[in-house]
Amino acid sequence: MSDAAPSPPSSKLSSHGANIARNVITGVLTTVVGAAALYFLKFNKTGESTETNMLQVQATTINAWKSYVAAENSFNNNLNIYLANYSASGFEHYKEVSLSAFDQFSSELKKILDTKNLDPSFSSMLERRMKTNEEGKKKYEEYLNNYNNITQTVSDQTERNTKLNEESDRFNNEKKERDQVFASDVDELCKTLNAKYTIYNFTKNDLVIYQQTNTNTTNTNNTNTTNTNSGTDASNNSVDWRSLVGKWVDGNNVLYQQEDGKMYYYFGTTDSTYGSWQIYNNQLFHYYNQYYGAGNRWTYNIQNLTQNSFSAVLVDSPYTQYNFVRSNN
16 A cells, blocks of 8 residues: 655644744844844943043042142142251251152152042143152252262362352253153143133143243233333232343342342352242242352342332341342443
8 A cells, every 4th residue: 555645734733833933033023122222221321421420530630630739839839948948057957858848749649640530631641740750859869969969078169169050050950851841741731621621720820830920921011011110019910020030230239030040149249149039929039049148038029110120128027128220231
């Protein structure tokens, strides 16, 4: 007997196959729709997260900048205080406290650098500042050691003064280059941060070491106009430090105030001093580093300022007034 022809698929079997196909298709569609939903949810969440992170970075960076300015200004002011109180007999103390100021400043910078959510450009600048500060400390310690060695080993006063001047010039020239690089670095950082975070004004003027120059630059036109008059009390106006650069004469006294901050002061033909000068809060500061009065700081109020003359009045007793006239000789 021949084999019977195979029976056609039953309706039950066909229905089962259709269910399998439907389940597969449904599964695929569910996966696609689910993936799409997850994508859009993730996209929206990322957008919100990005905005939140930007606000966090902005707030953190502004606060960090304020902390940085405070640390930088404290470092600068402390060094000036130590210098003003320097005496030859207290050299070791001066060396200890001034070098400690570098260490303290590095510690403050590290704390700021470790802050979470800090703008990357600010972090990079702080890293460079720490490196510069460490280099500056080494150079300053080398300078102090050389300076002390000269004072201790060179007995002839003329030779000693010459060598001290040469060492100071060497150190100041090295420092000038680092200062210029740092100034450029701060300028670029402020531009970058101001472009990102418009609710706050990041400016180099916040730093004490730049307030003199930048304030004077802003008020140059007003100051020059005032100086062409018969005279003015500078305590009520911004003093342009550049107007005090040059050679000044008061009787037999001759004062040289150079653009790079160096100062030479000859008291008639009997004595002299060498150091630096600075305009801060419209007052004139003289720092005596060598020769007469080494280690002292003198502060003057400026009065009767014109293009070719000014009066410097000591802020402390005996309140001596010096009347300087510009000399072109």
